[in-house]
Amino acid sequence: xxxxxxxxxxxxxxxxxxxxxxxxxxxxxxxxxxxxxxxxxxxxxxxxxxxxxxxxxxxxxxxxxxxxxxxxxxxxxxxxxxxxxxxxxxxxxxxxxxxxxxxxxxxxxxxxx
Amino acid sequence: xxxxxxxxxxxxxxxxxxxxxxxxxxxxxxxxxxxxxxxxxxxxxxxxxxxxxxxxxxxxxxxxxxxxxxxxxxxxxxxxxxxxxxxxxxxxxxxxxxxxxxxxxxxxxxxx
Numbered sequence: 655x656x657x658x659x660x661x662x663x664x665x666x667x668x669x670x671x672x673x674x675x676x677x678x679x680x681x682x683x684x685x686x687x688x689x690x691x692x693x694x695x696x697x698x699x700x701x702x703x704x705x706x707x708x709x710x711x712x713x714x715x716x717x718x719x720x721x722x723x724x725x726x727x728x729x730x731x732x733x734x735x736x737x738x739x740x741x742x743x744x745x746x747x748x749x750x751x752x753x754x755x756x757x758x759x760x761x762x763x764x765x766x767x
Numbered sequence: 768x769x770x771x772x773x774x775x776x777x778x779x780x781x782x783x784x785x786x787x788x789x790x791x792x793x794x795x796x797x798x799x800x801x802x803x804x805x806x807x808x809x810x811x812x813x814x815x816x817x818x819x820x821x822x823x824x825x826x827x828x829x830x831x832x833x834x835x836x837x838x839x840x841x842x843x844x845x846x847x848x849x850x851x852x853x854x855x856x857x858x859x860x861x862x863x864x865x866x867x868x869x870x871x872x873x874x875x876x877x878x879x
Contacts, residue, residue: 695873696859696872702867742810759810
């Protein structure tokens with residue numbers, strides 16, 4: 655069974671601070687995705703990283719995929735209250751014609767104004 | 768554009784009652800379809816996935832079943848609910864070979 659460990663589990667910071675959340679596994683994934691989920695809603699895809707060592711930027715969010723494709727990080731610069739939510743990483747496995755995701759338990763981020 | 772509809776948004780059911788949650792996708796053909804459950808403090812657990820009409824793969828042995836009677840319709844069912852079936856149920860779709868999942872807005876099921 656492939657597992658993804660996310661850390662920290664909870665994070666509460668002041669508006670304007672920087673933060674990094676981590677997603678680690680002992681398994682190799684074909685790609686890795688990051689989602690953000692707000693209470694009572696489904697997760698929304700933020701980014702997919704495919705190549706080991708890849709870095710993608712989405713405004714104030716920077717995503718990195720580890721060289722060995724086993725881990726990833728999400729860095730947020732100058733956090734804003736609108737960044738509050740549950741951040742989930744998901745490893746992608748391909749097989750049997752279906753792309754299946756293995757999710758971490760998430761990092762619950764609260765940005766205090 | 769593609770959209771995914773999931774209903775109902777919330778449901779309170781007594782133990783032993785049946786369940787039927789429905790998910791439909793619009794704007795695409797032959798999607799891969801998924802049912803996930805999210806329990807408090809836990810990640811998303813894949814329950815079922817389907818690559819085509821009538822094709823269902825189960826990931827976790829449990830009290831639930833799934834069916835895909837039409838290309839863009841996915842149904843999650845139970846004959847008799849258990850307290851442990853409570854949770855947040857999410858339907859999702861992706862294209863064959865696509866790596867982006869689109870989730871529905873979820874159903875909050877409480878079994879009492």
